[in-house]
Amino acid sequence: MRVMRRISRSNALSIAVVGAMLAGTLVTGLFRSDVRINALDVVLPLIASAGVLLRRRYPVATLILVSAAVVIYYPYARLDGPMIVLPFVMLYTAADQGHLIAAIATGASTLLVMGLGETTSDVRHVEDGVFVMIAGWVVAAVAAGGVTRNRRAYMQEAEQRLRELEHSREEEARRRAGEERLRIARELHDVLGHNISMINVQASAALRGIRKRPEDAEAALRTIKDTSKETLRELRTTLGVLRQVDEAAPTAPADSLARVDALVAASGLDVRTELSGPLDEVPTEVDLAATRIIREALTNVTRHSGTGAATVSVASASGEIEIRVDDDGPGAVYTEGSGFGLQGMRERAAALGGTLEAGPRPEGGFRVLARLPLEPVKPS
Numbered sequence: 001m002r003v004m005r006r007i008s009r010s011n012a013l014s015i016a017v018v019g020a021m022l023a024g025t026l027v028t029g030l031f032r033s034d035v036r037i038n039a040l041d042v043v044l045p046l047i048a049s050a051g052v053l054l055r056r057r058y059p060v061a062t063l064i065l066v067s068a069a070v071v072i073y074y075p076y077a078r079l080d081g082p083m084i085v086l087p088f089v090m091l092y093t094a095a096d097q098g099h100l101i102a103a104i105a106t107g108a109s110t111l112l113v114m115g116l117g118e119t120t121s122d123v124r125h126v127e128d129g130v131f132v133m134i135a136g137w138v139v140a141a142v143a144a145g146g147v148t149r150n151r152r153a154y155m156q157e158a159e160q161r162l163r164e165l166e167h168s169r170e171e172e173a174r175r176r177a178g179e180e181r182l183r184i185a186r187e188l189h190d191v192l193g194h195n196i197s198m199i200n201v202q203a204s205a206a207l208r209g210i211r212k213r214p215e216d217a218e219a220a221l222r223t224i225k226d227t228s229k230e231t232l233r234e235l236r237t238t239l240g241v242l243r244q245v246d247e248a249a250p251t252a253p254a255d256s257l258a259r260v261d262a263l264v265a266a267s268g269l270d271v272r273t274e275l276s277g278p279l280d281e282v283p284t285e286v287d288l289a290a291t292r293i294i295r296e297a298l299t300n301v302t303r304h305s306g307t308g309a310a311t312v313s314v315a316s317a318s319g320e321i322e323i324r325v326d327d328d329g330p331g332a333v334y335t336e337g338s339g340f341g342l343q344g345m346r347e348r349a350a351a352l353g354g355t356l357e358a359g360p361r362p363e364g365g366f367r368v369l370a371r372l373p374l375e376p377v378k379p380s
Helices: 002-031 039-053 059-076 085-096 100-120 128-209 214-242 257-265 284-305 340-351
Strands: 270-276 309-317 320-327 355-360 366-373
Touching: 039 059, 039 085, 059 085, 059 100, 085 100, 085 128, 100 128, 128 214, 128 340, 257 270, 257 284, 257 309, 284 309, 284 320, 284 340, 284 366, 340 355, 340 366
Parallel strands: 270 309
Antiparallel strands: 309 320, 320 366, 355 366
C-alpha cells in the first residue's frame, strides 16, 4: 500500500511537471509573435514529456532521452520554453532509484556539451551566471536523489531489524516457556514418583504386618500419612508456580541438602549418609538439583534394586559437588537408563553444566554418580 501511494504521488508529480512545462512553452509561443517556430519547438517538448512520464519504468533511458532533447532544444529551437526543469527531475529520479553513476555521468555530459556549445558558438545562449546556476541545480538534484534513496534504505533496514527483533523475542519467549514446562514436569515427576513409590512400599509393608506385627503396620501407616502430606504440599507449591500464585509459593525450596537426613529417612530404606566439605553455601539451584538426584536415586533403589540398604555420599570440593548413591542389590533392571527417572537426573545435571553417570558397580549393586559445578554454567 505504501509503495502504491508513493507511485501515485510520483505519477501526479510527473503530470504536474509536464503540464507546467507544456503550458509554459505554449504561453511563450503566444507572446513571442516575432519568433518563427520550427518543428523542434513542438517535437522536443513532447518527447521530453513522454520521457518524464515513463521515468519510473525506464529511469536511465528516459534520463538520457530528456537530457539529449534539452541539449538540442536550446541551441536549435526558436522558443525559449521552460524545458530546462525536466533534466533536474530526471536526475533526481535516476539517483533516487539507485542509478547514481548514470545520473552523475549524464549530468556531467550535459554540462560539458552545453559548455562546449557556448564556447564554440558565436551566439550566447546562456549567461555565465545562469550556467553556474544550472550546474548547481544538477548537483543538487543528484544529491537529493541519493539522500532520499539512502534514507529509504535506512528506514527499510530499520523496519527489517525491528521485525527480526520481534521474531527473536517471540522465539526466546517460546524457548523459555518450553524450558519452564520441562522444569515443572521434572519437578512433578520427582515429587510424585518418589513419594508415591514410598507410599506403595509402606502400604505393602503394612499389609504384610497388619496381623502378625501390628506395631510395624502402624509405623508404616504413619509414614504413609506423612509422605502423602509432604506430596500434597510440594504438589501445591509446584502448581502454584505454574499458576503464578506468588503467595502460595515458599521462599525456599522444599528440598535441601540441609534436610538430607529427613529425605533419606522418608525413603523407607536403611541409608548410610557420608557428608563432607562445606554444604551450607551451595547455590540454591545446585542444592535443589542435588537433593532431587538423591531422591530419585533412592526411589530407583526402592523400586528396582531388590535391597533395603543404600549409601548416600555428598562431597563438596574443588568448585564442584559430587553426589554418589550406591546400593548392594543383586542387580537392577534399569541399567540401560531408558526410564524417565535416570533421564530426568541426567537432564537436571546437564542443565547446570554437570554430568551424571549411572550403572552397575564392579563389586555388585548399582551406582548413581553426579558432579555439579558450584557455579552453574548453562550449556550452549
